[in-house]
Amino acid sequence: MSGRVLVVDDEAEIRRALRTGLSGHGFEVEAVAGGEEALAAAAARTPDVVLLDLGLPDLDGFTVLTRLREKSRAAVIVLSVMADERDKVRALDLGADDYLVKPFGLDELLARIRAVIRRQAAVASGDAVVRVGDLAIDLGRRLVTVAGREVHLTPTEYELLRYLALHAGKLVTHTILLREVWGAYAVGEPQNTRYVVAQIRRKLGDDPARPRYIATEPGVGYRLRVEH
Amino acid sequence: MRVDLRRVVPFGYALAGVAVITALIGLVRSRYAVPDISMVYLLLVLWLGARYGILPAAVAGVAALLAYDFFYVPPAGTFAVRGPNELLGLVLLLAAALVTGHLAASLREASERSSATAAEATTLYELATGALRLPEVGAAIALLCQRARSLPAVSRFTLVAVEDGAARVAGGDELDAGVLRRCEWSFQRGTSVGGSIEPEGLGLVRVAGRAREPVILPLAGGVAVMTIAAAEADQPQRRLLAALLSLGSLLLDRRTAAFQAHRASTLEASDSLKTAVLSSLSHELKSPLAALRAGLTALAGPAAGLDVEHRELVVGLDREASRLDRLVGELLTMSRLESGQALELEPRSFPELAGAVLDRMAPQLADRRLLLRLPDDLPPVLMDELQVDRLLTNLLDNALEFTPAGGAIELGARVAGGHLVAWVENEGPMIPAAELRSIFDKFWTGRASGSGLGLAIARLIAERHGGTIEARNRRSGPRFEFTLPVAAVESRR
Numbered sequence: 001m002s003g004r005v006l007v008v009d010d011e012a013e014i015r016r017a018l019r020t021g022l023s024g025h026g027f028e029v030e031a032v033a034g035g036e037e038a039l040a041a042a043a044a045r046t047p048d049v050v051l052l053d054l055g056l057p058d059l060d061g062f063t064v065l066t067r068l069r070e071k072s073r074a075a076v077i078v079l080s081v082m083a084d085e086r087d088k089v090r091a092l093d094l095g096a097d098d099y100l101v102k103p104f105g106l107d108e109l110l111a112r113i114r115a116v117i118r119r120q121a122a123v124a125s126g127d128a129v130v131r132v133g134d135l136a137i138d139l140g141r142r143l144v145t146v147a148g149r150e151v152h153l154t155p156t157e158y159e160l161l162r163y164l165a166l167h168a169g170k171l172v173t174h175t176i177l178l179r180e181v182w183g184a185y186a187v188g189e190p191q192n193t194r195y196v197v198a199q200i201r202r203k204l205g206d207d208p209a210r211p212r213y214i215a216t217e218p219g220v221g222y223r224l225r226v227e228h
Numbered sequence: 229m230r231v232d233l234r235r236v237v238p239f240g241y242a243l244a245g246v247a248v249i250t251a252l253i254g255l256v257r258s259r260y261a262v263p264d265i266s267m268v269y270l271l272l273v274l275w276l277g278a279r280y281g282i283l284p285a286a287v288a289g290v291a292a293l294l295a296y297d298f299f300y301v302p303p304a305g306t307f308a309v310r311g312p313n314e315l316l317g318l319v320l321l322l323a324a325a326l327v328t329g330h331l332a333a334s335l336r337e338a339s340e341r342s343s344a345t346a347a348e349a350t351t352l353y354e355l356a357t358g359a360l361r362l363p364e365v366g367a368a369i370a371l372l373c374q375r376a377r378s379l380p381a382v383s384r385f386t387l388v389a390v391e392d393g394a395a396r397v398a399g400g401d402e403l404d405a406g407v408l409r410r411c412e413w414s415f416q417r418g419t420s421v422g423g424s425i426e427p428e429g430l431g432l433v434r435v436a437g438r439a440r441e442p443v444i445l446p447l448a449g450g451v452a453v454m455t456i457a458a459a460e461a462d463q464p465q466r467r468l469l470a471a472l473l474s475l476g477s478l479l480l481d482r483r484t485a486a487f488q489a490h491r492a493s494t495l496e497a498s499d500s501l502k503t504a505v506l507s508s509l510s511h512e513l514k515s516p517l518a519a520l521r522a523g524l525t526a527l528a529g530p531a532a533g534l535d536v537e538h539r540e541l542v543v544g545l546d547r548e549a550s551r552l553d554r555l556v557g558e559l560l561t562m563s564r565l566e567s568g569q570a571l572e573l574e575p576r577s578f579p580e581l582a583g584a585v586l587d588r589m590a591p592q593l594a595d596r597r598l599l600l601r602l603p604d605d606l607p608p609v610l611m612d613e614l615q616v617d618r619l620l621t622n623l624l625d626n627a628l629e630f631t632p633a634g635g636a637i638e639l640g641a642r643v644a645g646g647h648l649v650a651w652v653e654n655e656g657p658m659i660p661a662a663e664l665r666s667i668f669d670k671f672w673t674g675r676a677s678g679s680g681l682g683l684a685i686a687r688l689i690a691e692r693h694g695g696t697i698e699a700r701n702r703r704s705g706p707r708f709e710f711t712l713p714v715a716a717v718e719s720r721r
Contacts, residue, residue: 025529209602
């Protein structure tokens, strides 16, 4: 797999290590130290993936993320030494595709980069049926089956599952689910999403202690699993 | 003995008035025959009664009787009375004088009382509205002290706040250290010195020979200290003082509340300072590690072209860097927990959380047999899910370390007595009986690797949730069991 990667990090050693490591795996890498440079490079080079550190010297990382999202279609993976879930949720809410806590090994980063590139390709191809093991979500016919047997979902349950399926593999926060499933005027009550997910799991026969279809990320949200 | 002029003057007026009127009557009688001209004296009595009260009026009445008798009742020049008519006239004169004086004096007293009450009410109204409008409670207290000291009987007045057992002057006159100590004592015991606040006004106890000793009265957030001349403190002043003291009590209470709120916000600020220091420390420690790990793992990759021996060296170094990272992470977690960061308690499903943790640890758990004992009907648990996530992760990490490949790890939960009892049990070596408790101590060094903080963190998290944690040996290996409070039943519509 190849692609263009933009690394944004103020630590020179990290930039050097990532440039070397990622080039070795066939990626075309550009590395910059600041937020303004990052925005300029994202506009000029149209990277497929941006690796964005939140602690930048010139601009707040969240600001860079917001402005990147306004004008770039690149997938954004946020890199941060902050293991705080609130930072993670905020980055995801602002449109980050993934969040990786530093320090990390190159293998883990490569897996994340490949996953976001694959997701972009899947969205572009617009597959009508999303499959996870024996679960099939037919987006065209609004039909959900487990091992060929139809599962009846309420409209809310279906909309939530559909949103997860459209972003299969991506971690989706409670806030985004509330906004996308209940509408822009839904005000924060993550308990709603928890309740609906519990209902969907029950109907799909998915044991929350051994989830096969929907994975929980404590304090953040849910993710529809995908096999690689 | 000093004679108070103010008290003598009305009697002077009485006698002088009687003399003048007697002379006038003489003048009038020499030209006209006016019957009952003695009634003129009543005007004087009326004026004296209204102005100075009953005593000067009565004195004037008696003096008038005597003067009239002496000069104008025949035989003139003597106090003798000739017949019953004249006697009756004199008696009537005296009675009329006394009744008039008494009526005028009572009217005067009533009007004085009502104007004093009105003045008192006005004072309190102005002070109360002023005090409550003032944003700064100290200014309101100062205003109150100023008003109290303007009373004639009061020479010194101070409101003292007692905060954390220490007395400080909140407003009014300065006090010396000895008096402040007595204030603390009085406040703690709730004991008044030299007086008390009664429903009808301030009560004063006269201590012989110590008239100028300050009166100390405990209030809500402190005490009032005043030097007061008991003899001059009449009823209106005492009533007003009692009312001022009630208002002072309210103000001191408000001051104490403001003091406590300020202290709470200071504590909060020091908490957020701690958090900021920890964040910055975390950043400083983790950034070099991030560079190390990214570089080492890049170097270990096939693209770097290292031979097997060098690659293994680099992989080993990365393992050490990871270990350091874990240690730093646990130290920071421990500091955060110990700095008392608040828990975010929400009702959560324990099996769902366990599923998330197991999912994340699936790669490490792959070559162990995992047994789940999680009934379907477990109630929601009140927890900070990120903290319990860490607790469970640490217990599973610990179990993984001591479970040989192919060995079993069991994760289970049940409900007992309002608590969820959850456990992680593994096949492996027993824990020596002497270490079953100390294993949760910080930096417990019973094993070769690990920070010695994982189980200490687990215990801290369980305890902060109001639960317990313990280790014990089962047939095939150790079991770590912890409890969490079950959330109150919340019905869904």
